[in-house]
Amino acid sequence: MRTEQELEYIEYVRARSVTLRRLAYRLCGDWHTAEDVVQKAFVLLYRHWRRANQAASLDAYVRRMVVNAYLEDRRGWWARQVTTVADLPAQAQPDQGADGRLDLLAALARISPGQRAVLVLRYWEQLDIAETAETLGCSAGTVKSQTSLAIAALRRLMPDYVRSGREERQ
Amino acid sequence: MTDPDLATRFAAIETTDEPALPTGFAEQTLRRARRSQRRRRASGWAALALTVVAVLAVAPWQAWPQRPTPADQPDRPSLPAEFADLSRFTSHATDRPGGRAIALYEFGSSELFTTWQTLVAGADRDTYRRLDLPDNAAPPVSLSPDGRSVMFFEERTGTDEFTLLDLTTGRTSVRHSSAWASNVGASITMLAWSPDSRYLAYAVPAPSPNDGRAESSLRGGQPLRDVAILDVVTDTTVRYPANSPIFAAAFSPDGQRLAVQSDQNSPILSLRAEKVGEWLPPTGTADSALAWSPDGRLMAVQTNMGIRFVDMTGSGGTVPNSLRYDSSVLGWRSPTSIVVEGSDDDADTDTLVEVSVVDGHRTVLSRFPTTRSCEYGQHRCRPYRIQLATNLIADATIRPSAPDRGPWVPVVHAATTLGAGALGVALVLLILRRRRRRRAAR
Numbered sequence: 001m002r003t004e005q006e007l008e009y010i011e012y013v014r015a016r017s018v019t020l021r022r023l024a025y026r027l028c029g030d031w032h033t034a035e036d037v038v039q040k041a042f043v044l045l046y047r048h049w050r051r052a053n054q055a056a057s058l059d060a061y062v063r064r065m066v067v068n069a070y071l072e073d074r075r076g077w078w079a080r081q082v083t084t085v086a087d088l089p090a091q092a093q094p095d096q097g098a099d100g101r102l103d104l105l106a107a108l109a110r111i112s113p114g115q116r117a118v119l120v121l122r123y124w125e126q127l128d129i130a131e132t133a134e135t136l137g138c139s140a141g142t143v144k145s146q147t148s149l150a151i152a153a154l155r156r157l158m159p160d161y162v163r164s165g166r167e168e169r170q
Numbered sequence: 171m172t173d174p175d176l177a178t179r180f181a182a183i184e185t186t187d188e189p190a191l192p193t194g195f196a197e198q199t200l201r202r203a204r205r206s207q208r209r210r211r212a213s214g215w216a217a218l219a220l221t222v223v224a225v226l227a228v229a230p231w232q233a234w235p236q237r238p239t240p241a242d243q244p245d246r247p248s249l250p251a252e253f254a255d256l257s258r259f260t261s262h263a264t265d266r267p268g269g270r271a272i273a274l275y276e277f278g279s280s281e282l283f284t285t286w287q288t289l290v291a292g293a294d295r296d297t298y299r300r301l302d303l304p305d306n307a308a309p310p311v312s313l314s315p316d317g318r319s320v321m322f323f324e325e326r327t328g329t330d331e332f333t334l335l336d337l338t339t340g341r342t343s344v345r346h347s348s349a350w351a352s353n354v355g356a357s358i359t360m361l362a363w364s365p366d367s368r369y370l371a372y373a374v375p376a377p378s379p380n381d382g383r384a385e386s387s388l389r390g391g392q393p394l395r396d397v398a399i400l401d402v403v404t405d406t407t408v409r410y411p412a413n414s415p416i417f418a419a420a421f422s423p424d425g426q427r428l429a430v431q432s433d434q435n436s437p438i439l440s441l442r443a444e445k446v447g448e449w450l451p452p453t454g455t456a457d458s459a460l461a462w463s464p465d466g467r468l469m470a471v472q473t474n475m476g477i478r479f480v481d482m483t484g485s486g487g488t489v490p491n492s493l494r495y496d497s498s499v500l501g502w503r504s505p506t507s508i509v510v511e512g513s514d515d516d517a518d519t520d521t522l523v524e525v526s527v528v529d530g531h532r533t534v535l536s537r538f539p540t541t542r543s544c545e546y547g548q549h550r551c552r553p554y555r556i557q558l559a560t561n562l563i564a565d566a567t568i569r570p571s572a573p574d575r576g577p578w579v580p581v582v583h584a585a586t587t588l589g590a591g592a593l594g595v596a597l598v599l600l601i602l603r604r605r606r607r608r609r610a611a612r
Binding site for chain 2: 001006009010013014017018021022025031035039042043044045046047072104105119120123124126151154
């Protein structure tokens with residue numbers, strides 16, 4: 001990589017590290033792992049900097065790299081053997097402020113990485129279906145079906161939240 | 171749980187305990203990226219270099235025919251001035267055929283550690299190939315006069331099958347022997363090829379006697395045998411019930427008659443295994459070999475008193491004096507000279523010598539090496555049971571020694587196979603890794 005390109009790269013890394021690490025944290029639920037995931041994505045970005053720079057949206061390109069790095073990390077042998085979050089309660093409890101936040105994170109940690117990625121991108125990162133599909137490299141239909149499955153999984157893991165939600169609407 | 175509901179819940183759990191990035195995170199990432207790039211390039215070049223080396227090392231030997239040399243001309247057979255030393259790294263004739271052969275011999279030593287190879291030396295180039303025989307056994311094996319085929323019989327298989335090896339292609343095929351059995355442990359012995367390399371005469375144990383006694387199957391300690399003639403082309407055998415110990419046999423130059431040497435009556439047979447005459451070999455021939463001269467007049471007979479000659483025409487012509495100090499007749503080089511296995515006492519080496527039957531003049535054609543390459547460098551290898559392609563030695567020139575033992579030695583073969591396997595696995599892993607990374611990068 002030429003010097004000027006390297007300067008551009010390092011500037012981008014400095015500017016986007018925090019945001020992208022936050023996205024990685026939302027995906028994996030652990031700050032240390034998030035740091036590793038983001039760094040892995042940045043290492044790949046260094047290799048593909050020229051192509052990434054020519055993409056329509058560099059941020060979208062890198063976001064996709066982060067999501068793929070997370071999914072690859074989850075597929076690894078080590079990730080399957082070791083959980084990076086604390087012991088989870090058997091069943092989530094109703095939303096009670098900070099505790100509710102922890103319970104939703106706990107439920108997210110129990111669903112599959114793919115479904116978690118769909119939920120995070122759609123509802124936490126506020127991406128629309130097309131953007132989510134582009135980030136995950138799949139079709140919009142797949143995003144919809146995976147979202148539906150992911151929400152169903154959350155309902156199973158958080159039955160009290162469902163009841164609570166219905167009560168609130170009533 | 172609806173979409174807005176879920177979005178609200180996610181918004182509510184916005185993190186507040188986010189730790190600061192480590193100091194120098196960007197610089198550390200840059201160093202790691204540079205290192206990764208260097209490693210990737212290095213591994214790519216290494217894989218490419220390995221592939222090139224593997225292709226260069228293997229492909230020319232494997233895929234491309236060897237460059238023909240002037241010595242490849244089949245009309246100029248040659249004997250090596252010195253036979254190659256014993257080597258464990260000699261290819262097998264079936265794997266890497268070395269072309270037609272001028273000589274077949276067993277080579278080795280068994281003073282302390284038994285070390286033997288059955289080898290064929292090329293007629294057109296200085297090739298040496300091992301036969302796929304048990305190295306330390308001595309199965310019946312015979313080189314055809316044209317040097318293109320070797321017939322052997324593996325006694326350990328206990329079948330009636332000969333194996334015919336084409337030395338020019340490395341292909342083997344099966345021929346069948348006459349049915350036989352022995353109550354004294356006798357087996358088949360090779361006798362002679364017809365000059366056109368179509369018929370092979372061999373001795374087969376005679377049918378066991380009705381009384382089943384071992385003594386009835388032996389005479390003078392030798393098993394009783396019949397003579398069989400195999401047509402190699404049609405795989406048919408005719409059999410002459412000699413029921414005698416058979417010492418040797420030789421075809422006439424026209425290939426129509428077979429002179430058999432036995433302990434009593436020595437018949438001359440037709441190709442249909444019918445007796446058409448008799449001849450009278452000299453006495454003292456317990457361990458014998460025969461060679462019928464190209465003009466059909468003389469039979470050279472190997473005896474334990476030297477090589478003696480018999481007039482096969484009965485015309486009363488001059489019969490050469492016996493060669494008292496030679497015992498191994500290998501064939502006729504001309505109507506007046508034979509090739510024998512000799513020894514050069516001064517050089518302490520075994521030789522192939524052309525001996526004039528007229529005046530006894532001796533010319534050394536080839537020597538066997540004198541280096542101590544047998545038994546882990548402790549002993550000199552010695553040749554045994556030498557056979558020559560008798561149709562080729564008449565025109566054979568003497569070539570300088572430049573041994574070609576073949577590209578595929580067993581050890582190299584195994585190492586290359588393992589290396590290629592490891593390289594293949596490494597390449598597949600590399601490709602999968604790159605693909606994963608590329609997918610992650612998208």
